[in-house]
Amino acid sequence: MQTEIRNGRHAIAIAFAPVLVVTVSSFCSHKKSMDHNFYLSLLLLSVAFISFSLLVLFYKHRSPFTAPNLPPGQSGYPVIGESLEFLSTGWKGYPEKFIFDRMIKYSSEVFKTSIFGEPAVVLCGAKCNKFLFSNENKLVVAWWPKSVNKVFPTTLQSSSVVEESRRMRKLLPQFLKPEALQRYVGTMDTIAQRHFASLWENKSQVTVYPLAQRYTFLLACRLFMSVEDMNHVAKLAGPFESLASGIISVPIDLPGTPFNRGIKAAKSVRKELLDIIKQRKVDLDEGNASATQDIMSHMLLTSDENGQFMNELDIADKILGLLIGGHDTTSAACTFIVKYLAELPHVYDTVYQEQMEIAKSKPQGELLNWDDVNKMRYSWNVACEVLRLAPPLQGGFREAINDFIFNGFSIPKGWKLYWSANSTHKNPEYFAEPEKFEPRRFEGKGPEPYTFVPFGGGPRMCPGKEYARLEILVFMHNLVKRFKWEKLIPDEKIVINPLPTPANNLPIRLYPYKA
Structure with missing residues (x-):
């Protein structure tokens, strides 16, 4: 053949x-x-x-x-496959439609398609999630579109994606596991207080999404590379919208295209990061910086098993990736928390009561600590329900590294596999009345394994899960103890491109509590 x-x-x-x-x-x-x-x-x-x-x-x-015995489905149009339909359902605010329409049509947990010029299999349901997450680096490995490699060129320098993944996962746990993050709760609270004091208070109306982005980006800059100066943060944040859009765009590098703007934005941010890295090396040599103060110092001082250190450009790309992952997804989550709390007064009231009990138990001026965060159980259940209904991560791609059989169907080597969060999150088989907002789903043992997957699963589960939990809960605490609010656009449309966001960035009217 x-x-x-x-x-x-x-x-x-x-x-x-x-x-x-x-x-x-x-x-x-x-x-x-x-x-x-x-x-x-x-x-x-x-x-x-x-x-x-x-x-x-x-x-x-x-x-x-x-190839023989492929899963049911169709490849769509030549070259573009079913990419337009896959993307357009997200643009219209119903990303699950692409998945569920084909689950119904083909009566299978597995169907074939073609997305972004690649033959692909979509896996749906808890059983499929378990299979995919359990076979990481055995049958499948992470796969990124070509546009990602162009924006992050150093990812191509590793001998394999598996090696790159392992390398990063050795570096991150020291700073992103719960024990390490405990010491940052007070810092997060300080940054949140300053954020709300300068950008929310004394305002009758605000637009939530860009403010949530500023909050999460400032936290990421402070905790990943100890950058706190607002002007410096603003200079880094400027190109990020173009950068995020370029990563998932059609990889046509012509002037004016989103991909071209994304590459230029990445170069601009990378240049700033290289300057920070060079200064950090000087500070470390002179004893003016700590080896454990942030991820950047750790990357500079940690060698691999062969005694080799990452070069400056490689570190810049890793930090760039962390800044994207550390602020885009959580800013979307924070925005939807504001949306749902505005729509559901009874949920807001319970969150408010829980947060005020914590606030009143502390001496005036004392910052939040790890024990306080662990008392925010209902608030985290609310956040989880938001992540179920509006998962920032819609799914993820893998690539088959060998031919294998799944559910009786052949999956050829080289094919891409896509898992979808919505195939379980909005499926009544796993969540009764899936469109209903119900935080109690997460009480006790919570959902069945492999059904609630906003952070992925298996060896590639998002290493920043605990960081995101702290970031979101500190945001909720500082928000609800200051304000009630209402949406200014009651039926504001939701679009996914690639993260879910309100079409008008969620403008709200604030009703501050009296001091």
């Missing part, structure tokens, strides 16, 4: 070669005669080039779908 495909591509190239030669010759001859032949030649050249490209891509795109 592969030989036939290769021969087919050669035949296409040979067939189109004369056309390309003739049209190029005609194009060049316009220098002597500016007439309609030039425009005709240009048209022929364009048609020939596009046809050649599409046919070659079609063969590349079609070939994997000839």
Whole structure:
């Protein structure tokens, strides 16, 4: 089969070669005669080039779908597959529709499709989640679109994605596990207090999403690399919107495209990070910085098993990735917490009572601590229900590193596998009345394993899960003890691109409590 495909591509190239030669010759001859032949030649050249490209891509795109015993489903259009429908359901605010429509149509937990130019299998349900998460680095490995590798070029320098993943997961636990994060609760509370004092208080109206982004980005800058100066933080934050959009865009590097803007934004932030890293090295040498003060110092001073240290550019890319992961997802979560608390007064009242009991139990001016956060049980149940209904992480991709069989279907090596949070989060098989907001789902033992997966699962479960919990709960505490609020757009549309966000960034009217 592969030989036939290769021969087919050669035949296409040979067939189109004369056309390309003739049209190029005609194009060049316009220098002597500016007439309609030039425009005709240009048209022929364009048609020939596009046809050649599409046919070659079609063969590349079609070939994997000839394997025997594939899951049910369809590959969609040549080259683009079903990408537009996959993305458009998110743009319309119903990302689960793409999944559930095909689950119904094919009556299977597994169906095939084609997304982002890649043959893919979508796995749905707790059983599938368990299989995928349990076979990390055995049958599957993490996969990122080409656009990510272009924005983060140092990810290509490792010998494998597995090696890169293991390397990062050795570095992060020292700072992101619960025992390590305990010492940062007071710092988080201080930053939250300053945030609300400067940007929320004495305002009758605010727009939540950009403020939540500022809060989470400031925390990430402080805890990951000890940057606190607001002007410096603002300089780093400026390009981030373009950067986040570019990562998941079509990888066309032409001026004005989201991908091009994303690459430029990454270069701008990376330059700032390199300056910070160079200064940190000086501070460490002179004893003006601590080896354990943040992740940046740890990366600079930690070698691998061969005694090799990461270079500055590699560290800059790692910090850049952490800044994206450490603030985009939690800012979306904080925004939806504000949304649901505005819509559900009885939930707000219970959260308020819990948080005020904690506030009143503390001496004036004392910061939150680890014990206080652990008392916020109902508040965290509310946050979990928000993460179930509006998961910042809609799902994730893996790549098959071997041929294997799942549910009786063949999954060829090289195929991409996509797991969907919504296939369980909004499925009545796992959550009764899935559209209803019910924090009590998370009391006791909580949901069944592999059904609640806002942080993924298995060896690749988000290492920042506990960091996100602290970040969200400190935000909730400082918010509800200061304000009640109402939405200014009652039926504001939700869009997913790629994170869920209110279409107008959630403007609200504030009603502050009297001091």
